[in-house]
Amino acid sequence: MQQNETKDITVLLRAWQQGDEAAHDELGRVVYEQLRAIARRRLAGERNEHALQPTALVNEAYLRLMDGRDSPWRDRVHFYATAALHMRAILIDHARARLAVKRGGGQAALVTLDESFIGGSGVHETDFLLLDKSLRDLEREDARSAKIVELSYFSGLEREGIAELLGISVPTVDRCLRFGRAWLRRSLNVDNGDDPTT
Numbered sequence: 677m678q679q680n681e682t683k684d685i686t687v688l689l690r691a692w693q694q695g696d697e698a699a700h701d702e703l704g705r706v707v708y709e710q711l712r713a714i715a716r717r718r719l720a721g722e723r724n725e726h727a728l729q730p731t732a733l734v735n736e737a738y739l740r741l742m743d744g745r746d747s748p749w750r751d752r753v754h755f756y757a758t759a760a761l762h763m764r765a766i767l768i769d770h771a772r773a774r775l776a777v778k779r780g781g782g783q784a785a786l787v788t789l790d791e792s793f794i795g796g797s798g799v800h801e802t803d804f805l806l807l808d809k810s811l812r813d814l815e816r817e818d819a820r821s822a823k824i825v826e827l828s829y830f831s832g833l834e835r836e837g838i839a840e841l842l843g844i845s846v847p848t849v850d851r852c853l854r855f856g857r858a859w860l861r862r863s864l865n866v867d868n869g870d871d872p873t874t
Contacts, residue, residue, distance in 0.1 A: 685752040700742070711738060711759060714832045737762040753833065753841040760831030764808070771804040802864050810863040814856055824849055825856035 685706055691699035715730040715737070740762045815822035827838045839846045
């Protein structure tokens with residue numbers, strides 16, 4: 677995303693919070709495609725029979741985000757961090773509903789995790805609810821690492837954006853990502869391969 681677009685999102689967020697309805701419409705135009713890109717990445721590894729499509733995910737996340745102008749967003753980075761939380765919650769709700777419908781058939785909502793998320797090499801398919809449980813376990817062990825992994829996976833924020841949002845250094849983000857990814861590999865029984873970051 678270009679720097680001037682980054683600034684535009686922050687300006688539009690503030691204008692909308694102050695009552696500018698035109699800013700609301702413009703904000704939707706500016707962020708919608710980015711949210712779609714995030715949703716496509718998050719659902720890319722899911723099996724074809726998965727009923728939740730990227731458009732449905734981003735539409736629901738967008739509606740939750742735009743539910744009220746009282747949201748205390750500070751800027752673009754904070755906005756996408758909030759979007760990440762909503763996307764995770766929507767995916768969890770969908771995975772639980774899918775499991776309830778398929779009870780007895782043993783079908784769960786499966787996602788494919790690649791090395792950008794868990795490190796190592798290759799890809800790994802896992803149950804989304806198991807992934808969520810692993811993230812919650814990680815949060816109990818190291819809340820900062822869990823938050824950073826969540827932001828990296830569900831919002832698509834780069835290391836610099838995560839550092840800016842959390843008010844920490846990029847090397848700290850890197851250390852937390854290494855720890856969090858190693859934790860998830862162990863929790864999800866993913867082969868470490870030859871990941872140079874661990």
